Amino acid sequence: MTGFVERNGEAFLRFGDIGLAMAVLGTDGALVGATHAAVQLLRRFQLPVEPQATLPAKLAKELASAPLGEAIMWRHPSTDIGAVLGCTRYSLGTDHLLLVMREITEQQRALARRLHQQRLESTGRLISQIAHDLRAPLASIIYNVDLLREETHLASSELLHDVTLAANTLRDTIAGLLDFARLGPPAATTQTLGKLFERVSGLLRPTFRAGGHELSIALHDDSVCVRGNAIAIEQIFHNLLVNATESRRTKVRVRITSEETAMSGVHRWRTDRLVIVRVHDDGPGVPEDRREAVFDEFYTTKPDGTGLGLTVAREAAIAFGGGLTLEPSDTGCCFAVALPVYPRSPTLPPAEDAP
Amino acid sequence: MGPSLLLVEREHALRFAIRRFFEARRVAVEVCTPADAAAFAEHRFDAVILDYCRDDDAAARALVAACRAVNPAIVVVLLADGEVADFPADAVRKKPLPLDELARVLGIGVEVGA
Numbered sequence: 001m002t003g004f005v006e007r008n009g010e011a012f013l014r015f016g017d018i019g020l021a022m023a024v025l026g027t028d029g030a031l032v033g034a035t036h037a038a039v040q041l042l043r044r045f046q047l048p049v050e051p052q053a054t055l056p057a058k059l060a061k062e063l064a065s066a067p068l069g070e071a072i073m074w075r076h077p078s079t080d081i082g083a084v085l086g087c088t089r090y091s092l093g094t095d096h097l098l099l100v101m102r103e104i105t106e107q108q109r110a111l112a113r114r115l116h117q118q119r120l121e122s123t124g125r126l127i128s129q130i131a132h133d134l135r136a137p138l139a140s141i142i143y144n145v146d147l148l149r150e151e152t153h154l155a156s157s158e159l160l161h162d163v164t165l166a167a168n169t170l171r172d173t174i175a176g177l178l179d180f181a182r183l184g185p186p187a188a189t190t191q192t193l194g195k196l197f198e199r200v201s202g203l204l205r206p207t208f209r210a211g212g213h214e215l216s217i218a219l220h221d222d223s224v225c226v227r228g229n230a231i232a233i234e235q236i237f238h239n240l241l242v243n244a245t246e247s248r249r250t251k252v253r254v255r256i257t258s259e260e261t262a263m264s265g266v267h268r269w270r271t272d273r274l275v276i277v278r279v280h281d282d283g284p285g286v287p288e289d290r291r292e293a294v295f296d297e298f299y300t301t302k303p304d305g306t307g308l309g310l311t312v313a314r315e316a317a318i319a320f321g322g323g324l325t326l327e328p329s330d331t332g333c334c335f336a337v338a339l340p341v342y343p344r345s346p347t348l349p350p351a352e353d354a355p
Numbered sequence: 356m357g358p359s360l361l362l363v364e365r366e367h368a369l370r371f372a373i374r375r376f377f378e379a380r381r382v383a384v385e386v387c388t389p390a391d392a393a394a395f396a397e398h399r400f401d402a403v404i405l406d407y408c409r410d411d412d413a414a415a416r417a418l419v420a421a422c423r424a425v426n427p428a429i430v431v432v433l434l435a436d437g438e439v440a441d442f443p444a445d446a447v448r449k450k451p452l453p454l455d456e457l458a459r460v461l462g463i464g465v466e467v468g469a
Contacts, residue, residue: 135436
């Protein structure tokens with residue numbers, strides 16, 4: 001193929017001095033050519049730059065399975081480079097692939113995290129403002145319907161009853177929005193698993209209904225308590241369930257189960273029990289070699305995914321003294337969320353507020 | 356003579372509705388906005404309903420302290436958008452609270468004329 005030259009044993013694009021880090025690969029993963037910037041980047045990540053050299057098997061496999069135009073993040077497994085290599089592949093005719101690469105430093109990743117957090121906070125403030133603005137007129141409707149019913153002796157009026165029902169639904173929605181908006185300074189609360197999944201499944205009911213998906217919840221004990229920022233804990237399971245429903249276009253069956261297990265070590269949660277909640281779906285699953293990568297920031301296989309859902313979920317679970325892992329499964333995905341069981345005894349000292 | 360209630364609420368429509376509801380239950384109701392509440396601080400009330408906003412936290416605490424100084428048994432109900440930490444209230448409820456529930460929280464008979 002034209003446009004490439006071999007120089008000093010390295011495969012260069014003819015326009016090798018342009019600033020973009022681009023490489024051309026054969027469909028077999030062999031390096032055909034690369035710009036000067038790409039060669040430098042490949043070297044930095046200790047990847048081969050000789051013509052016809054092949055990429056490491058793991059990287060090649062990830063690239064092969066990533067949709068065209070979608071970035072993957074690759075970290076060299078045996079070096080401590082404080083950065084990851086972002087690679088996006090594009091089709092180049094029928095025989096070749098164009099690989100656009102860039103180095104993503106820890107600082108850039110940290111900046112992306114902060115930007116994401118800022119966006120969440122801005123969204124929270126906006127939602128909060130809208131909810132506040134809606135609350136007063138809604139309260140006026142509720143109160144005046146109450147008065148109307150009382151003063152006109154229309155207690156049995158179906159019309160008034162319907163107005164009240166609709167207003168109460170709006171009231172609950174606004175309360176939910178305000179809860180959601182309080183993502184900023186975290187307030188730790190204790191909640192039961194039963195209540196937690198009632199809220200999570202309620203929030204996602206329309207999603208499951210629209211996609212024809214099935215959700216079954218079989219908790220070992222509804223009354224087991226966990227503690228932390230309620231919204232963040234909900235977000236862990238919300239993200240896992242959304243991931244499950246988006247794992248394929250057709251119907252997905254999701255099963256949630258739980259069990260308790262002993263926890264070792266002394267920690268701030270003052271409990272020796274963990275609850276393990278498993279979110280198991282029958283989707284396509286995750287290949288063995290990508291099990292850890294799914295928790296990386298910006299890792300996604302979805303065209304409109306942010307690649308942050310599982311990262312955020314794992315960080316939240318860890319922040320609350322637990323963790324999130326992807327367990328081996330014969331079918332689909334099985335994510336296991338571990339959270340400390342919060343003692344129900346009022347005589348125990350309160351746990352520290354979770355971050 | 357029935358119980359007396361101070362209602363501190365920003366919204367005119369809510370002041371109107373809550374006042375009317377409680378007056379129908381023979382409660383003597385004084386209404387004001389948070390900005391005007393200080394004028395009632397030295398009056399004696401059996402209960403106060405306070406539309407709480409974090410921005411007015413200091414003023415709300417001062418008002419409750421003043422009301423309690425006049426009547427230590429006063430019932431203080433906070434209507435807030437969410438959880439309120441360490442506020443010296445007898446009850447904190449999310450807004451909007453249905454009127455009959457509000458009456459129950461205050462311990463005032465729900466039926467008209469009770």
